Amino acid sequence: MPDAPPSPPSSPLRGGSLAVLRGYLGPLKWQVAGLAALLLSATGLSLTLPQLLARFVDTVRLGAGADVGRLVQLAGFYLALAVGVQLLNAGATYLGARVGWTATNRLRVDLLRHMLSLDMREHKERTPGEMIERIDGDVTALSNFFSQFAVRVFGAALLLTGAVVMFYLTDWRVGLGVTVFVLLTLIAMNRVRKLGVEPTRLEREGSAQLFGFVEERLAGLEDVRSLGAGGHHLRGFLRVQGEYFRRGVYSWQRRSVVWWLSMVLFAVGYVGILASAIGLYAAGAITLGTAFLMYQYMSMVEEPIDQLTQQLQDLQKAGASLGRISELLALRSGLPEGDRELPDGPLDLRFEDVTFRYDPEDPTAPAVLQGVSFHLPAGQTLGLLGRTGSGKTTLTRLVSRLYDPTEGQVRLGGMDTRDVRLASLRTRVAVVTQDVQLFQASVRDNLTFFDPALPDEAVEAALHEVGLGDWLARLPEGVRTPLPTGSLSAGQAQLLAFARVMLRDPAVIILDEPSSRLDPATEAQLTRAMTRLLSGRTAIVIAHRLDTVARADRILVLDAGRVVEDGPRALLAADGQSHYAALLRAGTLAEDGGVLA
Known part of the structure; x- marks a missing residue:
């Protein structure tokens, strides 16, 4: 919203x-x-x-x-x-x-x-x-x-x-x-x-x-x-x-x-x-x-x-x-309002020498991101890898402009995000986190965020698109059925979050490891939905499991807030000296180990 x-x-x-x-x-x-x-x-x-x-x-x-x-x-x-x-x-x-x-x-x-x-x-x-x-x-x-x-x-x-x-x-x-x-x-x-x-x-x-x-x-x-x-x-x-x-x-x-x-x-x-x-x-x-x-x-x-x-x-x-x-x-936002609109269609993403500190007024504060630069072409998916504390989540927050970079620029569709109206940016950029927030309201209201302008047919189509058609058919009142908090499994909650994104039809999608807590059968269903969701859109997928980025176009590896590897996934997988290839040989992404060191 x-x-x-x-x-x-x-x-x-x-x-x-x-x-x-x-x-x-x-x-x-x-x-x-x-x-x-x-x-x-x-x-x-x-x-x-x-x-x-x-x-x-x-x-x-x-x-x-x-x-x-x-x-x-x-x-x-x-x-x-x-x-x-x-x-x-x-x-x-x-x-x-x-x-x-x-x-x-x-x-x-x-x-x-x-x-x-x-x-x-x-x-x-x-x-x-x-x-x-x-x-x-x-x-x-x-x-x-x-x-x-x-x-x-x-x-x-x-x-x-x-x-x-x-x-x-x-x-x-x-x-x-x-x-x-x-x-x-x-x-x-x-x-x-x-x-x-x-x-x-x-x-x-x-x-x-x-x-x-x-x-x-x-x-x-x-x-x-x-x-x-x-x-x-x-x-x-x-x-x-x-x-x-x-x-x-x-x-x-x-x-x-x-x-x-x-x-x-x-x-x-x-x-x-x-x-x-x-x-x-x-x-x-x-x-x-x-x-x-x-x-x-x-x-x-x-x-x-x-x-x-x-x-x-x-x-x-x-x-x-x-x-x-x-x-x-008296509080004032540190995010000044821009006056430009993002262009229609797919958007490319570019980080230009971005440094970020959570306390920008203190130059001695540790930098969470340091000199990060990369380019993600429009319509491609970036697999974002790195240990805990490497700056993955912070990087995605800069894309959705929850924060602004301390130094450098984040450009979306060729525009500095600071020049774009917040409403325009938040409409075109969607974020799906691991912890999906559900409301004690109807299925429809949970997907539309209480927007009465969206028709029920659009909500139903989004649920079918992410593979929840059978689940919807079992609801006594369809999309108007109340959805009590805690009534869904983790996989169903993630699929509902995907359906929310489908309704918005954004140009850029950020996924924070959607399959980290799922069983294999549910993960397969989620992977199919994710493939449909990301098709034709620019996407960043934060991965804690390598299977999640198996279909990504590009891989970016962060360590201590710096880019240690960036390139096409296929080329990095074929390069035996790359960090990504080492992770594939190990068969897992060691969050707290020394694999990325």
Whole structure:
């Protein structure tokens, strides 16, 4: 599959929090507007409810002269408005969740696209578990930030303003006191709100480390169990989990400072309001209903400030997550994007004095490849031989441009691979490794990589082409049959990988010893499929068994990153002094022996 393009320069991910909000909530403006309407309507009704309670209390105070019908009317109206508030809040919760998940899913797509655009050096430094936590966990922490932050803050501010105005309408002195109280509370909370940002970032970092630890151990579960290393890894898990727990507790403690401060301040505020209400009622300045009204409006002052407090804590989490996401977005690929397209038809491959180091910034780092030069004509197959660590896999990674050479050039179809668009190169160059990755999906999706544009007939034709026609006929739903992971033999998995390549119809194919773990019968079937696959295409076959390259046009032998032999297979086999002839006499390729020395 071609690489996903990097995030465009105008991506909202390049800006700050406001740019992120605009970028991801902008396309959802009508849903956001609906969410705002629901919240504002609920706010207006909430301000009306205490007025009804005050009238009810004052009507009851009339004693025997109270109008029962009026009381029933007020009670019914109150219940209707209270139910309306709950329905509006429920609708706002649903719509807010919908907005939040839609926005965060778009963010996940953009973040994943950016990560796929990075070169392999960046991916080697991070475990898959850590990347899952970064792309999913950190983005999930932003869900409330996207869905309800701006609207709820606005709604809370409106409710707070409305409640304070009601105090002024009751008594200007009480209104002034509440205003001072609100300002002092907001200033105090604003002073302490940043305390949780850095601890929350460390907590998310600890979560990423935990996910990475678990993922690595699950990937190597068979080795861990067979070697009896379970106890060691369990102790390691407890150590990583303990660190995550300590960071989580410390982060919660720092974030909860805002909440504790709010509790203390409102305890003081309620005492002040109750004292004022009792004093005014005793002086005959207000009715009992109005005194009750003051208490209700004080709770309405508390509610939006609590809401703001919660939003500030969510903002702390969002700030930490945005910071970690920004760290990923600051990464830049070491593979600059080219602007040329590879020509149609077969492509020749040429290495021109190529040297490669995995750390190109350090000239003293050992070179994996040193001065490698060779030419593979279009449509021919190259058998690549060499001991473990000789640079075979690294050489093929330069062809598919997972890395760029430190020195020299890799030319494909006459073009420097660095000048070719990555999507064009990855479409024309296919790689089949020994470890075939299969998904818990249908046969079709495993072959097409979830591309709906390819018809079922093309998938079926590819399976017949590689010799899996009988296997396909036994599937109950054909190519739509689910393919659980682990349900195939190693040979069938390799044949499926060949079928994937058939569907893409690339110009260059790289095979990393496809028959190294197969029995003779399966190997014969795979060899027939490989012959059909490589016909008319330029190919590199990394061989650990000489039978694999018995039909190769050319042989290239690497040793310690240098080319020690390169030439037509038939001529090298006939030359008794060649490395290849020596290997044929030995009957095997000694991976760790001294045959190639």
